[in-house]
Amino acid sequence: MSPAPQRTAAAERELVAAAVAAAARRLAGSQDDAQVRAVLYDEGLAWVDFPAGWGGLGVSAGLRAFAAEALAAAGVPVPDPHANAIGMGMAAPTIVEYGTDEQKALLARIYTLETIFCQLFSEPGAGSDLAAVATRAVRSGDEWTVNGQKVWTSGAQNADMAILVARTDPTVPKHRGLSYFLIDMHQPGVETRGLRQITGESEFNEVFLTDARVPDAMRLGPEGAGWQVANTTLNSERVSIGGGAAREAGMIGVVAAAWRAHPEYRSPAARAELMDLWIESEVARLAGELQRQQAAAGRPGPEGSGAKISFARNAQALSALDVRMRGAAGLRYDDWADRRPEHYSMTGRNPVYRYLRAKGNSIEGGTTEIIRNIIAERVLGLPGEHRVDKDIPFEDLPR
Amino acid sequence: MTTTDLLPDADEEALRQAVRALLADHCDAPTALSAFAQPRPDFAALRAALLADMGLGELLAGPGGRDPAGAASAAPAEPEPGPALAGAAAHELGRAVAPVPFLTFAVAMAAVGALGADELVERLAGGAVGIVAAPFDSADLAVTTVEASGSASTVSVTGTITAVPDAQAADVLVVPARCGEDFVLVAVEAAAARIEGFPGLDETRPLADVSFDGAAGAVLGTGDAAGEACEAARLLGLALLACECAGLAERVLEIGLDYIRQRRQFGRTLGSFQALKHRAADAWIAVMQLRAAALAAVRSLSAAPAVPAGGEPGAGETEAGDRAADDPAAEHADAAIAVLTAAAYGKKVAVHVAEEMLQFHGGNGMTWEYPIHLYLKRAKADELLLGSREALERELATIIDIEE
Numbered sequence: 001m002s003p004a005p006q007r008t009a010a011a012e013r014e015l016v017a018a019a020v021a022a023a024a025r026r027l028a029g030s031q032d033d034a035q036v037r038a039v040l041y042d043e044g045l046a047w048v049d050f051p052a053g054w055g056g057l058g059v060s061a062g063l064r065a066f067a068a069e070a071l072a073a074a075g076v077p078v079p080d081p082h083a084n085a086i087g088m089g090m091a092a093p094t095i096v097e098y099g100t101d102e103q104k105a106l107l108a109r110i111y112t113l114e115t116i117f118c119q120l121f122s123e124p125g126a127g128s129d130l131a132a133v134a135t136r137a138v139r140s141g142d143e144w145t146v147n148g149q150k151v152w153t154s155g156a157q158n159a160d161m162a163i164l165v166a167r168t169d170p171t172v173p174k175h176r177g178l179s180y181f182l183i184d185m186h187q188p189g190v191e192t193r194g195l196r197q198i199t200g201e202s203e204f205n206e207v208f209l210t211d212a213r214v215p216d217a218m219r220l221g222p223e224g225a226g227w228q229v230a231n232t233t234l235n236s237e238r239v240s241i242g243g244g245a246a247r248e249a250g251m252i253g254v255v256a257a258a259w260r261a262h263p264e265y266r267s268p269a270a271r272a273e274l275m276d277l278w279i280e281s282e283v284a285r286l287a288g289e290l291q292r293q294q295a296a297a298g299r300p301g302p303e304g305s306g307a308k309i310s311f312a313r314n315a316q317a318l319s320a321l322d323v324r325m326r327g328a329a330g331l332r333y334d335d336w337a338d339r340r341p342e343h344y345s346m347t348g349r350n351p352v353y354r355y356l357r358a359k360g361n362s363i364e365g366g367t368t369e370i371i372r373n374i375i376a377e378r379v380l381g382l383p384g385e386h387r388v389d390k391d392i393p394f395e396d397l398p399r
Numbered sequence: 400m401t402t403t404d405l406l407p408d409a410d411e412e413a414l415r416q417a418v419r420a421l422l423a424d425h426c427d428a429p430t431a432l433s434a435f436a437q438p439r440p441d442f443a444a445l446r447a448a449l450l451a452d453m454g455l456g457e458l459l460a461g462p463g464g465r466d467p468a469g470a471a472s473a474a475p476a477e478p479e480p481g482p483a484l485a486g487a488a489a490h491e492l493g494r495a496v497a498p499v500p501f502l503t504f505a506v507a508m509a510a511v512g513a514l515g516a517d518e519l520v521e522r523l524a525g526g527a528v529g530i531v532a533a534p535f536d537s538a539d540l541a542v543t544t545v546e547a548s549g550s551a552s553t554v555s556v557t558g559t560i561t562a563v564p565d566a567q568a569a570d571v572l573v574v575p576a577r578c579g580e581d582f583v584l585v586a587v588e589a590a591a592a593r594i595e596g597f598p599g600l601d602e603t604r605p606l607a608d609v610s611f612d613g614a615a616g617a618v619l620g621t622g623d624a625a626g627e628a629c630e631a632a633r634l635l636g637l638a639l640l641a642c643e644c645a646g647l648a649e650r651v652l653e654i655g656l657d658y659i660r661q662r663r664q665f666g667r668t669l670g671s672f673q674a675l676k677h678r679a680a681d682a683w684i685a686v687m688q689l690r691a692a693a694l695a696a697v698r699s700l701s702a703a704p705a706v707p708a709g710g711e712p713g714a715g716e717t718e719a720g721d722r723a724a725d726d727p728a729a730e731h732a733d734a735a736i737a738v739l740t741a742a743a744y745g746k747k748v749a750v751h752v753a754e755e756m757l758q759f760h761g762g763n764g765m766t767w768e769y770p771i772h773l774y775l776k777r778a779k780a781d782e783l784l785l786g787s788r789e790a791l792e793r794e795l796a797t798i799i800d801i802e803e
């Protein structure tokens with residue numbers, strides 16, 4: 001890939017504006033989601049920071065918000081950013097960075113929702129310590145055979161493909177023996193079983209891989225480079241989870257609305273707590289806004305890494321207050337049946353659901369503790385964690 | 400509410416650098432610490448270098464201060480750079496816990512400027528120090544026990560105000576007073592007041608009791624105009640306080656991080672212990688959020704120059720389609736939300752980070768020699784400046800409709 005030509009921020013905005021105008025012309029008022037997605041991909045408005053020809057315009061990532069605003073202003077429906085979240089937010093940025101042209105052809109399919117992705121990273125023995133994955137991939141000719149178990153896999157039941165981290169060389173230390181694959185979920189060697197959550201429903205799964213196949217052409221990045229490739233995915237994941245641009249967006253909006261509608265929920269102590277959380281939510285929003293503006297001006301900062309911690313803490317504290325302030329009415333639940341949600345919303349259903357679901361916010365996508373480690377080491381320059389297993393071949397580690 | 404452009408512009412950046420360079424030369428930690436010496440130095444040279452020579456006084460006068468009628472009738476309203484620039488300076492002064500009455504001076508300048516008292520504005524812009532004679536923790540500058548009597552333009556004032564910040568540095572006191580049924584703002588020469596300093600928690604922003612016994616004063620404004628001037632001044636003060644807290648917290652975090660990067664115990668640097676790393680990461684998140692909130696606060700005032708009563712805001716639609724253009728009350732509420740949010744958060748974060756960094760220093764954190772206590776003392780006192788955090792949160796709650 002040749003380096004993108006340096007453009008001024010104004011020139012980048014013009015490029016985006018021109019693409020938006022072209023898309024609006026071609027769509028001529030159509031609200032059809034599939035058609036809108038196809039045209040937006042074609043005009044480089046799927047991920048504006050991706051290269052031209054691959055769903056983008058090669059401009060800075062900070063202009064994503066600008067593009068969304070411009071589309072809305074031009075009357076083009078902005079596609080739901082939560083659809084195919086793992087494909088859009090994790091697989092795509094990794095594929096665009098490491099992919100062959102054949103692999104990059106998936107980008108259009110991801111954006112148009114033809115190929116839904118899930119994430120086969122975590123295992124019973126490898127969560128925070130992702131480099132400890134034990135699922136084995138063994139090569140024979142142009143194909144890999146995969147055996148192992150993954151767990152907590154969100155949306156596997158609806159996925160067409162998965163991003164997969166597997167061990168390809170157990171004789172070297174754990175970070176060096178991994179490879180990254182794009183695996184077909186529709187095959188006999190892949191068995192998906194719902195895994196029930198504390199909310200009652202089965203949003204995530206266990207996935208058993210028994211002689212599952214992946215062509216070598218679907219290995220993303222070099223053999224043995226799975227750790228580096230996976231880090232691209234994880235960094236994108238952490239960025240895509242935090243943030244939200246409008247004041248009172250997210251959990252604070254839900255709880256503030258309940259407070260306003262129900263004088264009977266109010267007490268001085270609860271109000272002090274709610275105000276503290278209102279302010280915490282607002283400053284987190286402003287920090288996200290500053291970060292976006294810095295990125296748009298070509299000066300990305302490390303501020304984004306804190307966003308997920310604040311998001312999780314605020315969502316948990318607010319949803320906890322919401323249950324408590326309602327008194328016994330706050331305990332009412334709708335349904336403990338083991339459901340398979342097609343769509344879910346962290347701010348949906350009822351206070352009990354929101355309280356329970358928010359508990360996952362500080363675990364999924366990297367725990368709060370792990371992100372604190374990352375901030376301390378990469379942003380603040382403090383020494384790394386003590387790692388006893390760093391130089392020992394994976395097969396010799398006690399497990 | 401519209402999306403504010405939060406990024407500091409080139410002028411703010413240049414001023415920030417200039418203030419930082421000046422403080423590096425003239426206001427190191429031992430200088431700040433000398434504020435606790437007996438007798439206390441008056442820091443007149445440092446004050447003159449910042450307010451007069453560098454032009455921070457002039458800057459605060461602003462176009463609105465100089466010519467409120469003109470500012471109010473110009474359409475559409477130009478963003479006023481004063482608050483954002485003052486915020487950049489306040490951030491640096493907070494980093495250095497500088498014993499300079501910048502914030503308190505800015506509050507007085509804003510009140511005087513809002514009333515169009517040109518002569519006094521000129522004098523203050525030229526280096527004279529003005530301070531509002533109100534208690535340190537006053538959440539409403541128009542609440543007063545001072546009595547004034549006399550004609551429409553000249554009065555004599557009597558009364559006592561306790562714990563006024565920076566009063567001893569004042570050349571002129573701006574005194575909120577009651578004149579019969581009316582509220583008035585009066586300018587009194589500091590020489591005509593009795594100003595009794597007393598030791599306080601934070602000697603970098605020292606306290607004094609101020610009393611008047613029939614002192615002569617010039618009326619700057621009366622009634623609603625004077626009340627609105629007090630409110631504009633308070634909001635500016637709170638926005639600058641947020642900036643100061645952001646600078647303070649940013650710097651004390653740096654000091655704490657430097658310490659745990661170097662000090663070794665148990666054969667390791669302290670900074671390798673996760674218990675400290677996690678607290679450092681949390682402090683960093685808070686500091687970063689505070690900086691964003693403080694930038695939003697000063698910008699909300701830049702976008703909304705305090706329009707005195709009767710002033711017509713610009714009729715034309717501005718580029719962003721500000722709803723402020725059609726609704727001055729909504730614009731004032733937006734500014735108040737931004738300022739109260741930032742100030743309440745700043746009061747919480749500055750003291751928290753200072754306390755954390757003191758703990759990071761172990762025994763050295765308890766010594767007079769290490770600068771941590773300067774930050775702690777300033778931050779702890781700042782919890783009360785221009786109203787307690789609780790008072791600000793109650794006020795904010797009313798605006799955003801989170802009623803009790």
Ligand SMILES: Cc1cc2nc3c(=O)[nH]c(=O)nc-3n(C[C@H](O)[C@H](O)[C@H](O)COP(=O)(O)OP(=O)(O)OC[C@H]3O[C@@H](n4cnc5c(N)ncnc54)[C@H](O)[C@@H]3O)c2cc1C
Pocket residue numbers: 118119120121122124126127128129151152153154155204360363364365366367368369370373385
């Ligand atoms: C709702 C939900 C959805 C998920 N979806 C997916 C998915 O789609 N795909 C997928 O691959 N995974 C998914 N996960 C798994 C998730 O990524 C892991 O649960 C997470 O990384 C933590 O790993 P673990 O559960 O093994 O916890 P552990 O790593 O065992 O951690 C347990 C506790 O110890 C702490 N801890 C661990 N290491 C350290 C350390 N070095 N320092 C300090 N503290 C530490 C952790 O912070 C945590 O509090 C999901 C999880 C949830 C809750």
